[in-house]
Amino acid sequence: MTATSPPAVLRVTAAALVDATRRRGFWTRTVAAVLIVATVVAYLIFRTDGAADSDDAAAFRFFDSVRDWVDANRDTSPFFLYGVNYVRLGVRLLVDAVQAVLLGLGFAGLVAAVSAIGLVFAGWRTGLLAFGGFLAFGVLGLWEQSVDTLVLTVSAVLLSVLIGVPLGVLAARVRWVGATLRPVLDVMQIMPTFAYLAPMTLLFLIGEPAAVIATMIYAVPATIRITALGISEVPPTAVEAATALGSTRWQLLSKVRLPMARTTIVLAVNQTIMLALSMVVITALIDAPGLGQNIVNALQRVNVGAAFDAGVAIVILAVVLDRITTNAARRTRVHQNRRRRAIVAGGAIVAVIAAALITINPDRLPGYTFAEPVNDLVGWIELHWYDVTEGLKNGISAGILDPLETVLVTTPWWLFVLVVAAFGTLVSGWRAAGLAALAAAGIAGLGLWQHSMQTLATVLVAIALTMVIGVATGAFCARHDRLATAIRPVLDAAQTMPSFVYLLPAVALFGASRFTAIVAAVIFAVPPVVRLVERGLRDVPATVVEAATSAGSTPRQLLWKVQLPMARGGLLLAANQGIVMVLAMVVVGGLVGAGALGYDVVAGFSQRELFGEGLAAGLAIVLLGILLDRLTQGFHDSKGPRR
């Protein structure tokens, strides 16, 4: 025994270390307890009556004056004359060109073209899927809207690729570009989609150009990130060999790095398309044409059936575009017979040209609409499940949401900022806490305290539900392989669907209310949470699990004492992801009765006198996003596993 024990000095140091750690844990707990008590006391003493927000806050007036200035100077200021207006014109030309091509092909031509692209780049199955999918747009009577959505998506993706791929290459190759872009992309990715629609309309007016640019801003971070990843993953041995043969920098890029990264770049395009489609649908709010219009109109009338067809069309479009690009990416890894491929491509081009010459009026196709059966179903649910849905809605609203909202709204803003700073420092470190507290103070300064706290309450309830459902399902999937296999395609499908679509089932079940937004947010955010939780749990080393099992742990003990604690990194990441998604969706829920910030933003688009308030609400959403993201991300960084 003595032979194996470490030297005395070491033992003492180790003991001191353990002691220090224990003491630090004790301190943290004491400080946390004191803080909680102090917070409660401070709240009880200083709580306000939670006055409604003024319609005339300084921030609103400021934004209104900005708007007025822009309106007055749109045709005179050099910033607009030589900058913004040209961008708008350029994007307009791009959209027109894409539209001319797609419409020029005609119904038969476009169906043939998409099928041919699927066939040549992704195999005959995908080609068939594309054929059926695009035919369905005609059958649903949504051909024009679908083409409009496609036009905007394609334009935005073209722009994103044009800007994103070179930037991604630069970010991977030039250190300072990468270092500069990283924080910018971080912020861009946590910005809820709603937030930057208003600034876009301010600069580019409502309509297609603003929609395409907003979509591009939403989608381009993924293009840049994934491209940079692909370029930096190119094996250095190949680059070195090509250098040793005397390649120039340009030859290295064009003949080695880009071709070797092409699988990843195609995946970047896939992600860009999915994000773009999701955003294009939302830009219906700033008057962009397409399927989104149908959904927005129907949702505002709470007519699920009317929205359902458009929802189906969006899902079909998403699935077709996703399948084509993922299978194309998979195919880049497989070597193919060049001649055969050339023959197929040639044949496909001929077929597309031939099809383009045929004129088929899609309106004359046999039509089908889901409106009636869906509305019947919704009616049936309302009739038979009324007690259940109503009970759930009222139970959660009255039991959790309302009290939480009341507490948050009646908290004086300075106390909220202090609490964020104090607890933030405790769990995430002072840097993250400082940023989060600044964001909280910013929200107070915008004059939308009540609405922001209402939105925050909704987000908190939704994220709690999301985490409970997500962790439970994830843990279940991690233990039952068969269940995991069965659920995976559902999760895959869920992640390709644009966020708007998730509102439909929520509205069908719960009508228009705050709770509807919560349900939509939960449906929207649960799939990635399940995925991250499952991966985190499965990543727990098998040896540790084996050791715990052989020590006699029950499955429950194994989960609670070994797997969940060890998967903490994955869980925190899941929480972070979940929060960002939930916030985005809760805001969209403003369309279906969730009110608060989301509603302010939408109202800002439609009513001129509410513009300033809308813009302020958008900014408040961004600040909320930063606050929540910093707190959880910082928590993840400081407490997560070291990698």
Place this chain on the structure above:
Amino acid sequence: MAPMIAVTDLWKVFGPRAGRIVGTPLADLPRAELRARTGCLAAVRDVSFDVEPGEVFVVMGLSGSGKSTLVRCLTRLIEPTSGEISIGGEPVRAMGPKRLRDLRRRQVAMVFQHFGLLPHRQVLDNVAYGLEIQGVPRAERHRKAGEVLALVGLDGHEHQYPDQLSGGMQQRVGLARALAADPEVLLFDEPFSALDPLIRRDMQAEVRRLHAEVGKTLVFITHDLAEALTLGDRIAVLRDGELVQVGTPEDLVGAPADSYVADFVRDVPRSDVLTLRWIMRDPGPDELCEDEPLSHRTVIRDAVHRVMRAERPIPVVDGDRRLGVIDADRMLAALVSHHRQVPA
């Protein structure tokens, strides 16, 4: 004849402000101490050697001895810290980017341990890559690539992709790619370390055959002594970035410069490497010898039969000049002894 490659006082130091080390007392510190004091790693220290045209020059050392860095310094894939390199009489460190590219394209080609093939190109286009970036027209570069593929025994595989080939075949592609531009010098960076032993032996034979056929100057990096002895006309032993000894395989085995080299070559069967020169003795006065002499370049093993059967000692000659004699006693001692032989 002027050397093909001449390296003089070459240094490569990695780390912060590496340039300040060379030429100061810091440079004399042992590696570990230098690292502790400055955070810099001297990968190549004050190395000088010449490689003659048509020679196979092997650089041998354990991993971390700086041999891969050394070979990369020759064409400035890694920029040397100080020293001179000349290839074909031209100073490499003075070359501008364009001239350097030209050197890499036409004069010096390299074969890598992990092949460095381009997975998205067929074998033919991998081999033609060097010609392609020089702007050689397609038909011409494909013809040339086909020729070198035949030379390395890969005809028929032109239209396959690298991942469809075995490791040995992939390295043949790497070899063909290096040969395609008909360079004067070939650099091999542990080309066969990633291959299994049988294939490695094949590839070594292949290199010997190619060297005999095309007569290039070869610089060959390896950590495998057997490989060094079979391939090398001369071998340079590198330790911690410093040259310990440069010499023929015989020199290394017969007269290791220090205990490090001696350790390295300890298990090499001497009779396979050393020549009679190392074990002959002076003839006694009036000693009677066999009539037919042996050349002093004969490897011991090849002389065993004659010497053991001869009744009298056999003279060892260099042309017409008699250097000494060899008899059965000396031969037996050489065959059984593991002691170090002292040159006569």
